[in-house]
Structure formats: C-alpha cells, structure tokens
Amino acid sequence: MAILGRTKFLEKLTALKDDNLTLFLLDVDDFKLVNFSYGYRMGDVVISAVAKKVCSVVSRYFSSYIIGRVGSNSFAVLVQGLDPVLGFRRIEEIYNKHFERLNFKIGRDFFSLTTSCGVAFYTKDKGNICDLFKQAEEALYSAKRRGKNCIVFIDNESNNFDKIQEIRFKLVEAIEKRTIVPYFQPIVSLRTGRIYGYEVLARVFHGEEVLKGDYVIDIASTFNLIPEIDKIIFEKAAVYLNRGYKLFFNLSMKYFFKELSNIWRVVKDKNLNSSNIVIEITESQKVMGMNVAQSIFQIFRDMNAKIAIDDFGSGYSSYSYLKKFPADILKIDGEFVKGAKKDIRDLTIMKSIVEVARPFRLRVLAEFIEDEEDYTLMREIGVGLGQGWFIGKPQPEPYDVKIDI
Numbered sequence: 001m002a003i004l005g006r007t008k009f010l011e012k013l014t015a016l017k018d019d020n021l022t023l024f025l026l027d028v029d030d031f032k033l034v035n036f037s038y039g040y041r042m043g044d045v046v047i048s049a050v051a052k053k054v055c056s057v058v059s060r061y062f063s064s065y066i067i068g069r070v071g072s073n074s075f076a077v078l079v080q081g082l083d084p085v086l087g088f089r090r091i092e093e094i095y096n097k098h099f100e101r102l103n104f105k106i107g108r109d110f111f112s113l114t115t116s117c118g119v120a121f122y123t124k125d126k127g128n129i130c131d132l133f134k135q136a137e138e139a140l141y142s143a144k145r146r147g148k149n150c151i152v153f154i155d156n157e158s159n160n161f162d163k164i165q166e167i168r169f170k171l172v173e174a175i176e177k178r179t180i181v182p183y184f185q186p187i188v189s190l191r192t193g194r195i196y197g198y199e200v201l202a203r204v205f206h207g208e209e210v211l212k213g214d215y216v217i218d219i220a221s222t223f224n225l226i227p228e229i230d231k232i233i234f235e236k237a238a239v240y241l242n243r244g245y246k247l248f249f250n251l252s253m254k255y256f257f258k259e260l261s262n263i264w265r266v267v268k269d270k271n272l273n274s275s276n277i278v279i280e281i282t283e284s285q286k287v288m289g290m291n292v293a294q295s296i297f298q299i300f301r302d303m304n305a306k307i308a309i310d311d312f313g314s315g316y317s318s319y320s321y322l323k324k325f326p327a328d329i330l331k332i333d334g335e336f337v338k339g340a341k342k343d344i345r346d347l348t349i350m351k352s353i354v355e356v357a358r359p360f361r362l363r364v365l366a367e368f369i370e371d372e373e374d375y376t377l378m379r380e381i382g383v384g385l386g387q388g389w390f391i392g393k394p395q396p397e398p399y400d401v402k403i404d405i
Contacts (some may be wrong), residue, residue, distance in 0.1 A: 026076075050102060185393065
C-alpha cells in the first residue's frame with residue numbers, strides 16, 4: 001500500500017465514517033543527528049528503510065489501514081475496526097516488538113535508532129474525528145517530554161487500562177467463585193431434524209452481570225485465564241457425557257497442552273465416556289508446526305474422542321488440512337452460510353466442501369442457520385448437520401428440539 005503525504009492522509013482521515021479508529025504517530029528520535037553525521041542523501045535512504053519497515057509490520061498485523069508520512073521523520077498509521085478497549089495493548093505489543101528500536105545496515109554503515117509513539121482512539125459515539133490527529137500529536141509530544149523512546153496513549157472514552165483491569169478482576173473473581181456456566185446450543189441432523197449433539201459455550205457471570213463480547217475473550221487470553229475458564233466449563237458440562245449427550249468443546253491452541261491435561265484428568269477421575277467428546281480446533285488457528293498438530297490429533301484419537309475442524313474454509317490451505325489431519329467433522333465457516341442465499345460464490349464454495357468431505361467420510365456441519373430458508377438450503381446441498389438460532393439458542397442445560405420441515 002502506498003504511503004500518503006500529510007495532506008492526502010488528513011483528507012482520508014476526516015472523510016472516514018468508521019465506528020472505531022486507532023491512530024498512532026511514529027517519530028524517529030533525534031533524526032537530525034543522522035542528517036548531520038551522514039548527510040541528507042543518506043538520511044533519505046534511512047527514512048526509506050524506516051518506511052518499508054512500517055509498511056511491512058502494519059500489513060502483517062492489520063487488514064484495514066492507511067499509512068502516511070506526516071513529517072520529515074514521522075509516520076502516521078490509521079487502523080480501522082480495532083476495538084479501542086484492546087487497541088492500546090495491541091499497539092503497545094507491536095511497538096515494543098518492532099519499533100522501540102530500529103536497526104538497519106546500509107552499505108558499510110549500521111544505524112540503531114529509537115522512536116517515540118503517540119496513540120489516540122476514536123469511537124463514533126464518543127469523540128470527534130477531526131480531533132483525532134491532534135490527540136495523537138499530543139500523545140507523541142508527551143512521549144517526547146518523557147524522554148523519548150516510549151509510547152503514550154490518549155483516548156476519548158477514559159483510561160483503557162483501567163477498563164481492562166476491571167474486566168480482568170471480574171474474570172478472576174468469576175473463576176474463584178466458579179460463576180462460569182456452560183450453555184448448550186443444539187446441533188441437529190438436517191435430514192431428520194433430531195438432536196446430534198450440543199456445542200458447549202461459556203457464560204461468565206459477575207453478580208447479575210454477564211461478561212460477553214470478543215474483547216472479554218481477548219482479555220482472558222492476554223492474562224492467561226482461558227485454561228481456567230475452560231477447565232470449569234468442561235468439569236461442569238462433563239456430567240452429561242455419560243448420559244449419552246455428544247458435546248462439542250472449542251479448545252484454544254495457545255494453551256492446548258494445559259487444556260488437554262485438564263480434560264484427560266476429568267475424564268479419568270470421573271470415568272467419563274470420552275467417545276461423546278468432540279474437540280473443535282479452528283482451522284485458522286494454525287499456530288503450530290504440522291508434526292505437533294498431527295501428534296495432537298492422534299492424542300484425541302487415542303482418547304476415542306472425535307475431532308471437528310471449526311471455521312473450515314477460512315484458512316489458506318483448507319484441503320491440505322484435510323489430507324494431513326484425521327478429522328471427523330467439518331464446521332463450515334459461518335460467513336459462507338450467511339452469504340449462501342445471496343452470493344453464488346459462497347454457495348459454490350459450500351457445495352465443493354460437501355463434495356470434498358464425502359470421500360473422506362466426514363460429516364459437514366453448518367452454523368449460523370438463522371431461518372427456515374437457511375435450513376432448507378443447507379439440507380438440499382448435502383450438509384448433514386446444522387446449528388443456529390433457528391434450530392435453538394444456547395441454554396443452561398441440554399434440551400430437545402425437533403425440526404419438522
């Protein structure tokens with residue numbers, strides 16, 4: 001993506017209508033010393049190297065963004081759609097890893113540069129987009145006043161750090177009091193309309209408040225609370241395994257081995273029927289080597305548990321995934337299901353997944369079935385299993401449904 005000049009960047013910024021915007025300004029500290037010591041020509045070469053670094057890093061972490069060069073040694077990056085509650089932590093991690101110190105070797109010369117960073121957030125209901133750049137500049141100036149080589153945040157809501165700590169405290173308290181409750185969403189055979197199993201979902205209660213939203217999951221992950229939450233959910237839901245209920249559990253690959261040991265202990269201690277366990281592994285979560293992943297799949301095979309590949313179709317090598325991993329069920333990425341009624345491309349992709357699954361003897365499951373039309377369409381193209389609000393909403397106990405269409 002091309003780097004815009006200051007004027008063009010500001011025009012783009014003020015024209016945006018997004019609900020959530022994050023702007024960070026990155027300034028190379030004491031860059032005048034480079035120009036003074038090596039000359040302006042070498043200074044331009046170094047700044048070009050910095051620009052390439054900025055583009056490379058930003059494109060790696062974000063999908064929707066605008067980059068501008070807003071000063072002789074300053075860059076602006078506008079990220080669209082980033083939740084402001086977690087945006088500061090994401091930007092801080094990126095800054096610490098990639099921008100706190102920049103090292104370049106150009107010809108025979110080695111440059112080790114530091115940067116200062118100012119960050120501001122905008123949300124549609126709070127704040128003025130025209131003030132966003134000014135706020136980011138104020139944050140940058142504050143970083144300079146603090147001695148440079150640091151990052152400072154300004155937001156238009158309040159202190160995001162305090163919000164995150166508040167949610168973290170509530171999560172920890174919910175874990176200690178075990179006020180984390182499994183909810184069960186029914187999965188049915190689309191052919192018969194009868195129950196096949198249930199996806200187990202977590203509901204975190206803090207008093208009368210229910211903590212929900214992707215940002216809660218992200219905060220739990222940031223502070224390594226996911227294994228404890230999943231452990232409580234599995235222990236509470238597991239009582240239904242010996243009653244003949246097939247239960248789907250979504251495990252985090254980040255904490256996989258800890259999660260696995262928790263499951264294995266509960267299964268052994270309570271003598272549970274592990275053949276009713278279905279472990280969902282998200283295809284887009286390819287955070288491990290192939291050999292490790294194959295070993296993990298074999299562990300579940302040895303437990304006699306079933307394996308479902310979640311969000312199938314969202315990854316970059318779906319069919320290769322099928323070849324390497326002995327799954328039992330494919331859960332089609334919900335975006336295809338939602339688009340199938342209106343977009344022939346989504347429908348075609350879904351049909352191809354069904355055809356590919358057939359020789360592998362894999363069941364195909366469609367989520368996000370929201371109405372009768374979705375249900376009928378999925379059944380007609382050969383999808384075997386389905387879930388969604390049309391079939392049944394998550395409830396605190398497994399319940400029976402019968403779809404007659």
